[in-house]
Amino acid sequence: MLKRRELAAGVATIALLGSGRRASAEDMTGVMPSSIKVGVLGSLTGVQAVFGQGNLSGAQIAFDEANAAGGIHGRRIEIVSIDDESTPARSIAGFRRLVDDEKVFAVFGPSASSIAQAMEPVLRAASAVPVLGSIYSSPAASEPFKHNVFRTGPLQDRLQGIAIADFVLETLKSTKVALVSQSDEYGRRGGASLTERMKEKGHQLVAAEVFNLTDTDFTAQLLRVRAAEPELLVIYGFPAPAATITRQARQLGLTAKILGSNATANRTYPATVGPAAAGVMNVISLAALPEGDDPRMQAYVQKFSARFPDLARQNRPDLGDCLGYNGAVVFVEGLKRAGAALSREGFIRALESLKDFETGIGLPTTFGPQRREGNLAARVLEFQPDLTRKLTSFMLHSAG
Amino acid sequence: MLGQILVSGITAGAVYALVALGFVVLHRGTRIVHFGLGDQLTLSAYLVVIGQVYLDLPFAAAVALSLLLSAGFGVLVERAIMRPLRASPLLVMVIATLAIGAAIREGLRASMGPLPWPIPFLLTPAPFTLGGLVLVPANLAVVGVAAVVVLALFLALRFTRFGRAIVAVYENPTGAAIVGISVPAVHARLWGLASVLAAIAGIMVAPLITLSPDMGSIGIKGFAAAVLGGFNSLPGAIAGGVLLGVVETAAGVYISSAMKDVVSYALLIGCVLLLPHGLFGRAEARKV
Numbered sequence: 001m002l003k004r005r006e007l008a009a010g011v012a013t014i015a016l017l018g019s020g021r022r023a024s025a026e027d028m029t030g031v032m033p034s035s036i037k038v039g040v041l042g043s044l045t046g047v048q049a050v051f052g053q054g055n056l057s058g059a060q061i062a063f064d065e066a067n068a069a070g071g072i073h074g075r076r077i078e079i080v081s082i083d084d085e086s087t088p089a090r091s092i093a094g095f096r097r098l099v100d101d102e103k104v105f106a107v108f109g110p111s112a113s114s115i116a117q118a119m120e121p122v123l124r125a126a127s128a129v130p131v132l133g134s135i136y137s138s139p140a141a142s143e144p145f146k147h148n149v150f151r152t153g154p155l156q157d158r159l160q161g162i163a164i165a166d167f168v169l170e171t172l173k174s175t176k177v178a179l180v181s182q183s184d185e186y187g188r189r190g191g192a193s194l195t196e197r198m199k200e201k202g203h204q205l206v207a208a209e210v211f212n213l214t215d216t217d218f219t220a221q222l223l224r225v226r227a228a229e230p231e232l233l234v235i236y237g238f239p240a241p242a243a244t245i246t247r248q249a250r251q252l253g254l255t256a257k258i259l260g261s262n263a264t265a266n267r268t269y270p271a272t273v274g275p276a277a278a279g280v281m282n283v284i285s286l287a288a289l290p291e292g293d294d295p296r297m298q299a300y301v302q303k304f305s306a307r308f309p310d311l312a313r314q315n316r317p318d319l320g321d322c323l324g325y326n327g328a329v330v331f332v333e334g335l336k337r338a339g340a341a342l343s344r345e346g347f348i349r350a351l352e353s354l355k356d357f358e359t360g361i362g363l364p365t366t367f368g369p370q371r372r373e374g375n376l377a378a379r380v381l382e383f384q385p386d387l388t389r390k391l392t393s394f395m396l397h398s399a400g
Numbered sequence: 401m402l403g404q405i406l407v408s409g410i411t412a413g414a415v416y417a418l419v420a421l422g423f424v425v426l427h428r429g430t431r432i433v434h435f436g437l438g439d440q441l442t443l444s445a446y447l448v449v450i451g452q453v454y455l456d457l458p459f460a461a462a463v464a465l466s467l468l469l470s471a472g473f474g475v476l477v478e479r480a481i482m483r484p485l486r487a488s489p490l491l492v493m494v495i496a497t498l499a500i501g502a503a504i505r506e507g508l509r510a511s512m513g514p515l516p517w518p519i520p521f522l523l524t525p526a527p528f529t530l531g532g533l534v535l536v537p538a539n540l541a542v543v544g545v546a547a548v549v550v551l552a553l554f555l556a557l558r559f560t561r562f563g564r565a566i567v568a569v570y571e572n573p574t575g576a577a578i579v580g581i582s583v584p585a586v587h588a589r590l591w592g593l594a595s596v597l598a599a600i601a602g603i604m605v606a607p608l609i610t611l612s613p614d615m616g617s618i619g620i621k622g623f624a625a626a627v628l629g630g631f632n633s634l635p636g637a638i639a640g641g642v643l644l645g646v647v648e649t650a651a652g653v654y655i656s657s658a659m660k661d662v663v664s665y666a667l668l669i670g671c672v673l674l675l676p677h678g679l680f681g682r683a684e685a686r687k688v
Contacts, residue, residue, distance in 0.1 A: 217408075
C-alpha cells in the first residue's frame with residue numbers, strides 16, 4: 001500500500017507532467033488573431049542556392065495561394081525569409097533569429113543537406129519549434145527521431161542509397177557497379193549507404209571515387225572507373241559536376257549505364273551534358289515533370305510563371321521549385337488540419353495525421369506519431385535520344 | 401593509361417594556362433592579383449548565353465558581343481574601382497577584387513538562376529580514337545585556341561605600339577611615364593586585355609566544365625598555375641598550367657581522387673618554398 005506522502009508525490013508528478021504537456025499544447029508563439037508568422041530559412045546565395053531558391057519560391061506561391069483563399073482559419077501567413085548564404089554558421093544564426101527574435105510559429109527549411117547536418121544540435125535543442133524541410137535529403141537532421149523535425153520531398157540519402165543499390169542489383173541486374181560521389185554531406189551519406197547496401201547483398205563496388213562540388217575536371221576519377229570496367233556508374237552529386245562527369249565519362253569511352261542521384265534531376269541537365277546524356281537515368285522525387293503535360297503540374301507551372309516571370313525565363317520551375325512548393329503545400333495542409341485553435345503541438349499532431357497526402361507535384365507524403373520522413377519512394381527518369389526527359393515506370397522503395 | 405593522362409592533363413592544363421595568363425598580364429603591369437578573374441570567366445560565358453537567348457543573336461555574334469563587353473567591363477573596373485584605390489594598401493585592393501568576384505557570382509545567380517545553362521561547344525564533344533588515345537575535338541579546340549592566343553599575345557607585345565607600351569610599363573613604369581606613356585591608360589588596357597583573355601577562356605571552357613554561377617572556382621587553379629610559373633612570366637603561366645593539369649590528373653589516377661587537390665597544392669607549396677620565383681620567374685632587383 002502506498003504511503004500518503006508517496007501518493008502525494010505521484011499525484012504532483014502527474015499534475016506537473018500534465019501541466020507541462022498542456023503548456024506545450026498551448027504554445028501559440030507566432031500565432032496572431034489575423035496572421036501566422038512563419039520563418040523560411042534557405043540558401044538563396046552561394047553554391048547551395050541551386051536548390052535553396054526553390055525553398056522560398058515554393059513557400060511564396062503556396063502561402064500566397066492560402067492567403068488569397070482567405071487565409072487559414074482566417075489567418076494570413078506572413079513570411080520572414082532568411083538567406084543562410086550556403087554556410088552552416090549563418091544558418092544556425094538565422095534559425096536562432098527566427099525563433100528568438102522574430103518569434104515565428106514554425107520554420108520552413110533549411111534547404112541544403114550540408115546545412116541541415118550542421119543544424120542538427122540546434123534543431124534538437126529547439127524541440128518545441130516545428131521545422132519542416134522540403135528539399136534537403138540528408139538524414140542527419142531527422143535521424144535519430146526528433147519530435148519537431150519533419151522532412152518531405154526527396155527520398156533521404158541513407159534510404160536513397162539503399163533504394164538505388166536494390167534497383168541496380170534487382171531491376172537492372174548490374175553487379176559490377178562503380179560510384180562517383182560528391183565529397184560533402186550529400187554525396188558522402190548517399191554514397192556510404194549505397195556501398196553498405198551493396199556489401200550486405202554480397203557485392204563490392206568495383207570503383208569508388210569522390211569529387212568536390214566545385215571541381216571542373218573529372219578525368220582522374222573516370223580513368224580509374226574506366227579501368228574497373230563497370231556495367232553501371234552511379235553519380236551521387238549536384239547538377240553541374242554531375243553533368244560534366246556524365247559527358248566526360250562518355251568522352252573517355254566509358255560505356256557503362258549511368259544512373260544519377262535525385263539532385264541531378266534538373267531540367268537543363270540533358271542539354272548541359274549534350275548528346276552523351278541519351279540513355280542516362282536519374283532518380284527523381286516528383287509526381288510529374290514540369291515540362292510534361294500533367295494537368296496538376298501544368299497548373300503549378302502556370303502559377304509559377306505568373307508569379308515569377310523572370311525566373312520562368314531561367315527554365316524554371318525546376319526540381320528545387322517543385323520540391324519547395326510540394327513541401328509548402330504539405331505545410332499549409334498541416335495548418336488547416338490543426339484547426340482554428342492553432343498551437344505548435346497541434347500543428348505537429350496535424351502533420352502526423354497526413355496519410356498519402358498528394359500535391360500532384362512531389363510524391364505522396366505520410367507522417368505519423370513515430371514517422372518524420374514524409375516520402376519513402378522515388379522514381380526514375382531516362383533521357384531520350386532527342387534529349388527530352390521521360391519518367392519510366394520504375395519506382396524505388398526504401399527498404400531501410 | 402599514361403598517354404591518356406597526358407592528353408587529359410594537357411587539356412585541363414590549357415584551361416588553367418589561359419586563366420593564368422590573365423593573372424600574369426594584369427599583375428606584371430599593375431601589381432594587382434585579381435581574385436575575381438575566375439568570376440569574370442563566368443560572366444563572359446553568361447554574356448554569350450544572354451546574347452543568344454535574350455537577344456536572339458547567332459553564336460558568333462554573341463561571342464563577339466561578349467568579348468567586347470568583357471573588355472569594356474575590365475576597363476570600367478579599372479576606372480571605377482582600382483584607379484581610385486591605387487594608393488590604398490595591398491590588402492584593400494585584394495579585398496576589392498574579391499568583392500568584384502562575389503558581386504559577379506551572386507549577381508549572375510540572382511539574374512540567371514542557380515542552375516547550369518547549356519552553351520554551345522566550339523567543336524563537337526563527340527570523341528574519336530587515335531593510337532589508342534581518346535581525343536575530344538571540343539577539348540582540342542581549347543588547346544588550339546590557347547596556343548593561338550598565346551602566340552597572338554607574344555606578337556602583340558613585341559610588334560604593336562599597344563603591346564610595346566605595355567612592355568615598357570612592365571619593365572619600368574617610371575621610365576615609361578618619362579618617355580610619355582600614360583601609365584594609367586596602360587593599366588586600363590591591361591584590365592581590358594586580362595578581361596578579354598578571361599572571356600576567351602570562359603567561353604571555351606563553359607561547355608566543357610558546365611556553365612553555372614560557380615564556374616569561376618576554376619580561377620583558383622589558374623592562380624595556382626600562375627604561381628607555379630613565377631607569376632610574372634607569360635611562358636611560365638603556360639608551363640605552370642600544363643604542369644598543374646598533368647600532375648592533378650596523374651595524382652588522381654595513381655594515388656586517389658580524394659588526394660588529387662592535396663597533391664596539386666602540395667606541389668604548389670613545395671614550389672613556393674624551393675623556387676620562390678616559380679619555374680620561370682626571375683628574381684627582381686629592388687633598389688633601396
